[in-house]
Amino acid sequence: MLDIRLLREKPDFVRARLATRGGDLSSQVDAILAQDTERRRIETELQKRNADRNRLSKEIGQLRAKKLPSAELEAQVRKTGEEISALTEQVTQADERQKLLLLNLPNLPHASVPVGANxxxxxxxxxxxxxxxxxxxxxxxxxxxxxxxxxxxxxxxxxxxxxxxxxxxxxxxxxxxxxxxxxxxxxxxxxxxxxxxxxxxxxxxxxxxxxxxxxxxxxxxxxxxxxxxxxxxxxxxxxxxxxxxxxxxxxxxxxxxxxxxxxxxxxxxxxxxxxxxxxxxxxxxxxxxxxxxxxxxxxxxxxxxxxxxxxxxxxxxxxxxxxxxxxxxxxxxxxxxxxxxxxxxxxxxxxxxxxxxxxxxxxxxxxxxxxxxxxxxxxxxxxxxxxxxxxxxxxxxxxxxxxxxxxxxxxxxxxxxxxxxxxx
RNA sequence: GGUGAGGUGGCUGAGCGGUCGAAAGCGGCGCUUUGCUAAAGCGUUGUACCUCAAAAGGGUACCGAGGGUUCGAAUCCCUCCCUCACCGCCA
The missing domain is CATH 3.30.930.10 (Bira Bifunctional Protein; Domain 2)
Known part of the structure; x- marks a missing residue:
């Protein structure tokens, strides 16, 4: 498995090295990069929601400790929780898709390896x-x-x-x-x-x-x-x-x-x-x-x-x-x-x-x-x-x-x- | 196959459903004291990921794995995996 960061940072280098193996690996690289962008977008969104929930739940705990009403916040967190479930599912799927793509991509030939078709x-x-x-x-x-x-x-x-x-x-x-x-x-x-x-x-x-x-x-x-x-x-x-x-x-x-x-x-x-x-x-x-x-x-x-x-x-x-x-x-x-x-x-x-x-x-x-x-x-x-x-x-x-x-x-x-x- | 116990940070070992990424001890690292060592004191000490041009900073996740209950789970419930002990069977 290649380092996703290498793919992100030097996609052309990766494409060029993989091309020496023959076959069409460039489109696989494109698919991985697109998937990676999408995955990170969803993941960032999920993390924001999680941060919200953590903060609100903590507030509920504090309100309850003081015997103050917290029903409104609870409703809000419940809604956030639903969003989190949906996003978590999306992130899991995006992770799996990306992992599968990466697992099917071959290693890069070392620079010393002679280039040849077969x-x-x-x-x-x-x-x-x-x-x-x-x-x-x-x-x-x-x-x-x-x-x-x-x-x-x-x-x-x-x-x-x-x-x-x-x-x-x-x-x-x-x-x-x-x-x-x-x-x-x-x-x-x-x-x-x-x-x-x-x-x-x-x-x-x-x-x-x-x-x-x-x-x-x-x-x-x-x-x-x-x-x-x-x-x-x-x-x-x-x-x-x-x-x-x-x-x-x-x-x-x-x-x-x-x-x-x-x-x-x-x-x-x-x-x-x-x-x-x-x-x-x-x-x-x-x-x-x-x-x-x-x-x-x-x-x-x-x-x-x-x-x-x-x-x-x-x-x-x-x-x-x-x-x-x-x-x-x-x-x-x-x-x-x-x-x-x-x-x-x-x-x-x-x-x-x-x-x-x-x-x-x-x-x-x-x-x-x-x-x-x-x-x-x-x-x-x-x-x-x-x-x-x-x-x-x-x-x-x-x-x-x-x-x-x-x-x-x-x-x-x-x-x-x-x-x-x-x-x- | 059966029964029982258990899986928490580098290790040992705590942990009431909220302020626990997690006490304490050990180890590691840094600093202070010191001629040096020892000892002591103080501080620090996980991994992955996201965000950020980078650093700094911020954030999320992770207490065997996966699900569930809950506003909130290391803590409660279920399933699985693994470890240990004993029994049975077996090369």
Whole structure:
């Protein structure tokens, strides 16, 4: 959510920044400003009426204390009370309209973000390693996993439908080993605090991080009773942990790592990546979240991205890091790096991590603040990034380390976790 | 799921339906005293929003949330949320 004061004071700046995302956001800005003017007009009127009532009621109290008649004033206040009820209703409605409009407006891209129309304009900021070459035709993960008995696609679909997978045997062990490896890495080497948050959250939490209200249909699973939502990412519960709190500045930055399942409808992606485990409705992910001051957030984003990249470096997986241009930026993000790992069996890069600085966009929605050195309460900045998504890491890993005989020669960091060096 | 207790300012903790944004204590900040510290004394100390060109000033709201009663609600009534305790059930 953007600061309404910024919209009021620099509407042209906001319009210009939003325009770089593409689409018609200017008319939304106009609608918000009109609504804001109207809201303030009614609110000021209401406050005057309230002041009247307070004053008159006090007078009535004084008259009564002196046993003097007060019926006339009482009639007057009763009338004022009716006006107040009507105005209060109007203010509530105006507030709600304005809030809804603001909640549906995306974040401003950071000034450093390259301007571009879509994903084609995303610059590659660095590349690590090289795509491995094979003296045989590289097989894809579906082939490998099925042959080795690592994943049971058919039976998962039988019980849950398409888009669900079941890791089995060494496949399940490999995923568990990866989770353990990732958590240990981020806790022990990168200084994150491990958290194991709820997988079901209230609506407010989803609104706080920006999944709602805009993406209700496309993205999220809600429970029938409407009270709780299945998290699409650990970003939701973890970023919201300190919502509605004022943190001491000395506590920042706060660094969290969490392993959770993620549940996604993927309604907007029908027909894409339907086979295999590239795009599924439920997957595991190790997520990194930071709560910082505005002064350090962009530097923390660089570190967070580097922390995620370390995963791929340690596992010896070729990857590239791209920066999302303005047209490809997510709703809540001011700046995002995507990390894409090479999948030899696919012959393409797969997004395994998306590292974003949401600046104060989420913090304003969730009322997350810190007390600065001068004692003023200011909004925190929030960041998140995958460290990393499990299924796609799994894909890249087995496709990269496949041998001619279809076995998987695991990289050294996983040996202790999996207790074997080769999956065959 | 059942029963009971309770949710007040940074914390502890008062609060008869009117003068309560809220006593008192602690903590924080400032000043005085002091060579320094300690101690003491005095003062000050919430958030959001509206108004104002800005500051100053003025105003409104907020005592878990939302409704209701009333001329007037922290105070009375209802619903919900949450916390704590005990019981039941359960991984």
């Amino acid at each position: 994903a084609e304009a995303n610059p590659v900021v660095r590349t690590w390693g090289e795509a491995p070459a094979y003296p045989f035709t590289a097989r894809d993960h579906i082939d490998l996993a099925t042959t080795l008995g690592l994943i049971d696609f058919e039976r998962a679909a039988k019980i849950s439908g398409s888009g669900f997978i079941c890791f089995t045997n060494q496949g399940a062990r490999l995923q568990r080993a990866l989770i353990q490896f990732l958590l240990d890495l981020h806790v022990e080497k990168h200084g994150y605090i491990e958290t194991a948050p709820p997988f079901l959250v209230r609506r407010e939490a989803m609104v706080g991080t920006g999944q709602l209200p805009k993406f209700e249909q496309e993205m999220c699973y809600g429970l029938e009773d409407g009270a709780l939502y299945l998290i699409p990412t650990a970003e939701v519960p973890v970023t919201n942990l300190y919502r509605e709190e004022v943190l001491p500045e000395a506590d920042l930055p706060k660094l969290f790592v969490a392993h959770t399942p993620c549940f996604r409808r993927e309604a907007g992606a029908a027909g894409k990546d339907t086979r295999g485990l590239i795009r599924v409705h439920q997957f595991d992910k190790v997520e990194l979240v930071k709560l910082t001051t505005p002064e350090t957030s962009h530097q923390e984003l660089e570190k967070l991205t580097a922390d995620a990249e370390t995963v791929l470096q340690l596992l010896g997986l070729h990857y590239r890091t791209i920066e999302l241009c303005t047209g490809d930026l997510g709703f809540a993000s001011a700046k995002t790096y995507d990390i894409e790992v090479w999948a030899p069996g696919q012959g393409r890069y797969l997004e395994v991590s998306s590292c974003s600085n949401c600046e104060d966009f989420q913090a304003r929605r969730m009322n997350l603040k810190f007390k600065d050195s001068e004692g003023k309460n200011r909004l925190c900045h929030t960041l998140n990034g995958s460290g990393t998504a499990l299924p796609r890491l799994f894909v890249a890993l087995i496709e990269t380390y496949q041998q001619a005989d279809g076995s998987i020669q695991l990289p050294e960091p996983l040996w202790d976790y999996l207790k074997v060096k080769v999956i065959k």
